[in-house]
Amino acid sequence: xxxxxxxxxxxxxxxxxxxxxxxxxxxxxxxxxxxxxxxxxxxxxxxxxxxxxxxxxxxxxxxxxxxxxxxxxxxxxxxxxxxxxxxxxxxxxxxxxxxxxxxxxxxxxxxxxxxxxxxxxxxxxxxxxxxxxxxxxxxxxxxxxxxxxxxxxxxxxxxxxxxxxxxxxxxxxxxxxxxxxxxxxxxxxxxxxxxxxxxxxxxxxxxxxxxxxxxxxx
Numbered sequence: 001x002x003x004x005x006x007x008x009x010x011x012x013x014x015x016x017x018x019x020x021x022x023x024x025x026x027x028x029x030x031x032x033x034x035x036x037x038x039x040x041x042x043x044x045x046x047x048x049x050x051x052x053x054x055x056x057x058x059x060x061x062x063x064x065x066x067x068x069x070x071x072x073x074x075x076x077x078x079x080x081x082x083x084x085x086x087x088x089x090x091x092x093x094x095x096x097x098x099x100x101x102x103x104x105x106x107x108x109x110x111x112x113x114x115x116x117x118x119x120x121x122x123x124x125x126x127x128x129x130x131x132x133x134x135x136x137x138x139x140x141x142x143x144x145x146x147x148x149x150x151x152x153x154x155x156x157x158x159x160x161x162x163x164x165x166x167x168x169x170x171x172x173x174x175x176x177x178x179x180x181x182x183x184x185x186x187x188x189x190x191x192x193x194x195x196x197x198x199x200x201x202x203x204x205x206x207x208x209x210x211x212x213x214x215x216x217x218x
Contacts, residue, residue: 011168013155016141016180018103019168023175024145029201033147035089036119036207039064043083046121050079058126059189059208064088064117066214071135073116073216088115096211099143103177112140114211122151122206124194130154130161130186138215141179145211146170148203150196156186172198 011019024032039062040046049057052070065088066073067080077083096114101107116136120128133142153176156165165186170176178185189208197203 013166013168014178014182014185016182017155017178017185018176019170020103020175020177021171022173023099023102024173026173026198026200029147029173029198032145032209033201033203033207035092036147036209039086039119040121043081044077044085045080047077047080057128059120059122059128061121062119064092064119065115066216068116068118068135073135073214088117092117092211096143099145099175099177099211100141100179103141103175108140112138112213114140114143114213116212116214118210118212120208120210122149122189122192122208124149124192124205126189126192126206128189130156130188132158132184132186133210133212134184136212136214136216138213139179139183140213140215141177141183143211144176144178145209146174146176147172147207147209148197148201149206150193151189151206152191152193154188154190158182158184158186161186169193171196172201
């Protein structure tokens with residue numbers, strides 16, 4: 001790895017980008033894992049995402065609130081089984097608000113109601129190329145929660161997929177929030193670290209739950 005690795009403590013990775021290790025305790029991690037397993041079941045369950053060039057992403061995904069596909073959102077799993085997307089649970093939306101409060105030291109505006117969740121499952125050989133989340137109309141911070149195997153999370157700049165970037169090791173229970181000047185920063189996962197999940201969690205692989213405010217209207 002040729003990026004900079006940060007120590008295991010609260011870190012301001014970039015303006016508006018905050019890493020809080022061990023934010024979710026063991027019990028909350030298990031609860032969130034159980035919820036992810038339920039969301040992954042059909043209808044509108046876990047699917048393989050196809051890219052615009054006809055390939056497939058190595059991480060599989062399930063969506064809540066709205067279905068993400070080919071850089072757009074829809075109310076149904078248009079590139080899956082066509083079923084209506086599972087709703088965003090109020091408790092998960094509230095978890096997003098609490099995450100922002102803990103990361104920034106103040107709660108987000110009331111209007112910033114987290115209404116979309118993307119749950120990505122990474123196997124040992126999965127990765128995610130450098131990309132940025134630009135489909136939402138709201139500039140509310142993106143909340144990222146990690147479960148299971150650790151990964152190298154590469155956080156870049158807003159101008160390009162290249163340097164400068166920094167590498168952060170995200171472990172099970174970690175929180176990463178990015179907004180403000182870093183809202184449109186490119187980011188990706190170049191590597192998963194197999195076998196690093198807490199044994200008591202009972203998960204092989206990595207789950208990443210990202211919470212977003214769509215601002216897309218009815």
